[in-house]
Amino acid sequence: MVHSLVSICAKEVVSDHSSSPTWLRWVPRELYGPLLEASFACCRPLAVGELVQRWPERTLRIGGRSKAGQTAPSRLCIQALLLGVVRGLTDRRSALQILDISGLQKDEGGIGEPMGGWSLTVALCTMVVQAKAGAQRAQRKEGDRERKRFSALERERDLKRERGQRIESRALQDDETCGEKAGSKGPISEQDLIKGVRRRMEMERKRGIVATGSGGSKPETEEKEACCEVLVHVRADLFVNARSWDRVRSALSAAGPLKLQCRYLRVEEISVSSIRTLLNLLPRRALLGIDIRYSFLGVAGLAELLPLLSTFPELNSLRLHYCNLDIRRESFGQEEVLRNLSQGLANLQELRQLSLTTLRLPGQLRVLLSSLPQPLEVLELPYLSLSPADLAYLSCSHHASSLLQLDLSDNCLDETTVPSIRRLLSQASSSLQHLSLSGCGLTDGLLSRLLPTLAGCWALKSLALALNPLSLAGLIALVQTAARMPCLRQLLYPNPLEDYQPGLPDLPSSAQLLEWPLDESTDMNMTSNQLNKVLMDSGRTDLFLTCDLLNYDKDLVV
Template sequence: MDSLLLLCARRVVAQHPLPTLPAHLYPVLFQAAFLDGRPLALQDLVATWPFPELHFKRLVGHLERWSDDPFSDCINAVIHAMVVKLRRELEEPDHQSSRCQLLVLDMTGVPDDPDESCFCSSTKALATACVELSKHQQEFQRHRPEQHNGCSGAATAALQPPGVDVLIDFHVDKNSYEILYDALQTRAAGPLRLKGREFHSQYMSASSIVTMLESLDPSCLRRVDLFCNFFGYPELLEILPHLSRFPELRSLKLQDIGMYARNLTPESANGIQDVGRQLGMLSSLRELNLTGTLLPGNLSHILCNLQAPLESLELAFCSLLPADLIFLSQSIHAPALKRLDLSGHDFSQGLLEPLQLLLMETSASLLHLDLMDCCMADSHLDVLLPTLLRCSHLRVLRLHGNPLSTAAVKDLLQRTLELPDLHLVVYPYPMDCFKPQPPNSGWDFIKDKELFAAAKAEFSQILVNSRRTDLIWTDNLDGHEDLDFSL
C-alpha cells in the first residue's frame, strides 16, 4: 500500500511544469514520477536536483517490469535532462546560481538490453550523450577563445563546469561497442564521465573485450560477466591477464567456456591450470561463476591459487566428479561459502555422499543453495535432509527439476520450517501430479492441474498453521531477485 506522502507526490508530478518545491521532497517526487511514467516531471526534477548525488535504483526500488515503455521513456528522460543541464553549464559557466547541485548520477542496477529489442540500452544512450557533449564542449571552446585570453591556467580551469560522474553497469555487444569505446576515451576531460561498476559483454571477440577492458577506469570495476559460449581456454587466457588491473574486482562470471568440447584434451587440461594461475592474480575475488564449463576432476586446478576464500561459487552443469566435491569440502572456500550452485549434476550416481560432506563444511555460512535438475528422487532427498537442516542460516533453496513426489515436497516443507531465516524455496512439480497419456498422443505425460492445485493448497495451509506465511514456497523460477554478495 502506498504511503500518504507517495500518494500526494503522485498528484504533484501530474502537473507540468512542476511548482517550486522544498529539497526534502525531491526523492519521493522522483519515485512517484518514475512509477507513474512521467518523463517531463523527471526532466524538471533532474534539472533542479538539490543534492550532489542521485541514486536511481535506491529511489525507484526493484521493479519486475523494467521493460515497459513508460519506464524506458523515463530512463531516457533522465539522460536527456543531464545533457540539457551540462550543455547549459558549458554555455553559461558564470551562472553558478542557476545550476543544480548534481555531481554524481548512480544508474547501477538499471536493466539494459544491448540489442534494444525490448528495452532501451542505457549503456548506448549514455555513451552517445557522453560523446555528443564532448564534441559540443570542443566546438564551444573553439568558438569562444576570448574566454581564455589573459586568463591563468587556474582561472581557465575555474571557468569549466565540474561535470557529472555517471556510475553505470556497462552492457556491451557489437552494436554498442564502438560508441562506448569513443565515450570512454573522453572520460577525463568531458563534462559527462562514465564510470563502470560492472562490465557485461556478449558475443564479442576476445580482442574486443581486451580493448574495452583497457579503456575502463580501474578504480571502479567490481564485476565482470563474459557471456561467450564460443570461447575456449585460449581466448579466455587472452582476457584474464587484463583483469588484474582492477583491484576492486570481486565477481567474475565465465559462462559456457569450452562448452562444445565433449572431452578434455591435454591442451584444454593445461588451459585449465593456466586459468587457475590467472585467477590467483585477482586478490579481491569473492564470487566465481563457471556455469556450463567442462571441469571433471579439475576443480582443484581452478581454485587452488586463489588468495582468499570465495563467498559465492556457481558450478552448474560443470560435469564434476566426486573428487571435485571432496576437494571443495576440504578447501579454504567451504567454510566461507554463502552461495553454492551445483545444479545439473546427477546426485543419484555417487555424488550424494560428497555433497553431504561439503554441506557439513559450509553449514555455518551457507545462505543460498541451488540443486536444480540433479536427478534427486525421494530417497536421495531423505538422505540429504539431515545435513541440509544443519545449514541453520539458509535463506534460499532451489530444487526445481528434480523427480520428487508430493509427499517428499510436503516432508521437505514441514522439516525446513525449523530454519528461521529460510525465505524462498523453489520446489519441483511433483511427479505424481502428472498423468499418463494414451499411446500415439505425442506426449507420455502432462500436468494434472487439479492434483497440483490440491497439493499447493495443502502446502499453503501448512505455512498458515505454522505462522510462516513469510516463507515463499513456489514452483515458479521467475520473479525472485538473487542475493548479491559482492556489493
Template structure:
C-alpha cells in the first residue's frame, strides 16, 4: 500500500523505491544524485521521513552528513529506524564540521526530551567509534555488494548495572531505556576538543537517559582535575581497555586507582612510566601501591596486563599481582627493575598458568638465578604462544637452564631473545631442543658471541654469514629448513642493530665505513 503524500514528495518517494529495487551493482552515482536531489529542499526531505522506507535512511543520512544538511540530520536522528546509528564510521570518511556533529547530537537531545517517543523510533546506540561498523555505509550506499544483514547492526550489550561514579546522584526512573553513546576516549593536554566538549555537556544535561560508554580509554599527559571531570560522566564499567601512558608520580596513580576499581569489565590494562617521588616517605609509597593492588580483585575479567617502565615494582611485584583472581592470557613486564624474589613470586602466581603471551624484555636478569624463570616458562608451557626475552642480559649458563622448559612449549609460535650474550654452541643446542615445536616459525636470535670483532660489538660479516649457514645446516639436519634470523648488538653510535636474514641489513654507520 503506497502512503498518501503530497505530489512532489510522492514523486521523490516513488523514485527512491524504484531505485532501491535496482540491482546493487547499479552505478552508485545514481543513488548519490537522488539523495542530493531530495536534500535540495530540506523541509521536503524532513516531511518525507515519516513514510520513507527504512532501507533508504542510510544513503540519505550519508548524503546529508557529507552535504552538511544540519536540519535534515537532526530530524533523521530522531526518526532513525535501526537500533544503532554508526556515526563514527561516517565521521572517519567525511571529517565532520562542528555544526554537523552538533546537529546529530541535538537530534538525539530533542528525542530524549520528548515524553512520547516517535512511532518509528528504534535507536538504542549512537556509535561514535571510528573503526566500528565499517561496512554499514558502504553496503547501503551501493559502493560495495552486500545483503541486508546490516539492517540490524550490532548493538552494545544493554547496560544492566552501573557503578556509582563521583558526582553522580539519583535520577528519576525513565519510562524507556536510556540511549548509549559509544566512544573511544584519548585524554591528553588540549582535549577535550570542541566536539567532545559538546557531547560531554549533553551527557551531563541528560544524565540517566544518555549514557557515555567507552570501550577503549587512553590517558596521556593531562591534569588529574580534568581527568576527573571527564571520568565522572563515563560509565566506567563499559571500559574494556585502559592505557595509562603518562609520566605520573606514584601518588598520582594512587589517586587514579579508585576509578580503575570501577572498571569491572576491564580486559586489557597498560600502565607505563609511573615513577616514585625522590625521598618520598615509605609509608606513602606503601599506601599508594596498596591502593593500586586493592583494585585488582574487582577486575575479574582482566586478561592482559602490561607494565612498562614502572619504578616501584622492585620488592613489590607480589603485592601488585597477588590480588589477581583469574588467569591472564598476556603478561608484559618491560624495562623494569625486579628482584629474584619478585621473579620467584611471579612464577608461583596462579594467574600465569595459562599465559599465551609473556614479555620480560628490558628486565635485567644477569644476576638473577634462572630457576624462577624456568619455573615460569614451564608453568605456562601448555599455552604459551609468544615469548620475548630481549635485552635481559641472559648469559650461556642461564639460557642453557631454560632450554628444557622451552622444549615443552608445544604451542610456541614466536620467540625473541635478542640483546643477550649467547654463544654459538648454546644456539645450536636451542635449535635441537626446539626442533619438535612444530608451530615455532618466528624466531629472532642474537648474533652469537663468536661473530663480533671486538668488545664494542662490531659484527664481522664474514663470520656472521658462516655461523648463519651453520645454523641453517643444523635446521636442515633436524628437518626444519626454516630461515634463521640474526640480530646483532646495537651500534654504539646510532643504536640501530644489524639484521641478517640471510643477507645483512646494516645501520647507516656501518655502511659508511
C-alpha cells in the first residue's frame, strides 16, 4: 500500500496531541479529511474529537466499504467522534449538518477493538438523547437569564417611576402648603387614590406574567419548538434487539438538535408489534433495507408487516433469517395468508435484494417471487427446502437474467434438479458475479454436468462449493475449469473425501461433512499444494483458493 506525502505528514502531525493547539487553529479546511483519516489509522481519539468538533464541511462521511488493508476504527475513536459531534453543536467553528456513519459497525472484537453494530447503536441513541437534554438545559438557562434581565429592567423602571411620584408628591405638598397659607385647605380626593392603587396592581400583574409565564415557567410549546430545531442529521445502520429497544425508541422519538436516520435496520428477537412500532418511528425516505432475525413472525406476521414496508419508497433489501415461516405447519386459512403475502410483496416497488433463510416454504417460490414488480439482483435462499418445481420456476422466471448474486446453499440437488440449475446459470451467465452452492450434495458426477455451464458464467467473481462430497479428482477438475474463468477471483472448495477419517457414509450430508473429523495422519497442505499447482500450470496467479469456510468472505472481491 503506497502512502501519499499528505497522509504521511498527517500521521506525523496527529501523533503528538500536546502540539494540537499550535497547529489546529491554522490548519486549512482541505486538510481536515487527511488529518481525520490519520487520527483513525493511528488511533488518536483526542485528535478525532477536536477535528470533528470544529469540522469545516457540511458533510462528514465515516464508514462504508473498507479499503484493502484498512482496519476498522477503534472503539475509542468512534466514541470520540460522537462526543466531538455533540460538542460541535455549540461550537461556532463547526459547519457540520450531515453525519453519515452507515456501514461503520463491524463485528464485535477483532483487531483494534472495533465497535460492533449493537454497541454502536446504543452509543448513537445515547448521544441523540443526551444532545436533546443538553439543548433543553441550555434553553432553560437562556430563559432564566432573559427573565432576570427583564426583571432588572422592570425594577429600574419602577425606581424611576417612584422617584417621579415622590417629586409629584412633593410638588403637591408644596401646593397644599401654599394653599394653606392662602387659606384654601382640602385632602387628596378618594377617586385619585383608587386610580393610583389600580395602576400599581395592574403593573404588578403584568410583571408577574412576563417573569413567570402562564404556568410559572416558560411555556412548553415554546420550549418544544426550540428543541425541535435540527442542527445535524445522523445517518446510520441500526441493530435493535430486546436490550436496546427502549433506547432506540427514545432516540427516534427525540425532538432535539440531532436527528437520527436509519439506512439499514437489523432487528433480532423482538415481536411483530415492536417491529411495527419501530418502523412507524423511522423517516420514510432514509430506509434502504431491513434484516429481521430470530423473530417469531410466522407467515401471518410477515403478511402484516409488508404493507408497512411498502410505505418506504427506497426500500430495496429484505432479509428474513430464522423467522419461523413454515408453511407446512399452516392448515386453516393457508391460501388466504399466502395471497396476502404475495400482495404485500407486490407493493415493494424498489425491492432488488431478497434473502430468505430457513423458512421452510417448499413449493411456494412462485408465490413469493412472481408477484415482485422488478427483477431481483440478489437472491439468497439457503436452507429453504426448495423443491424441483421451485428450481424449475426460478430458472424460467424474470429474475434469472438479472441476478448478480445467488445463494442456494444447503438445498439438495440431484439428477432431477441439475437441468434446472444449468438453465438458471445459462440465463444468468452474463450478469452473475457471486454464486454459492455449498452443502448441496454435489458429487463428482453431478459437478461434471455443471462444470461446462459454470465455465460459461464469464462474469463470475466468487464461487463457493464447500461441504460437498467431492473427491480429489473432482476438485482438480473444478480448479481446471475455474482457471478458464477470466473474472473469477475466489474459489471456496470442500475438503476432499480422502482427507476424512474412515467411516464416512458414501453420500454424506453437509452436516456430516462439517462434524466428521479430518484424518490427522494425512498432510493437510497436500491438497492445497496440488490445487495451486494446477493453477500455476494454467498461468493463473490472481485466483485465490481456500477451504476455510469460517473466514471466507465474498465481499472482499473487488
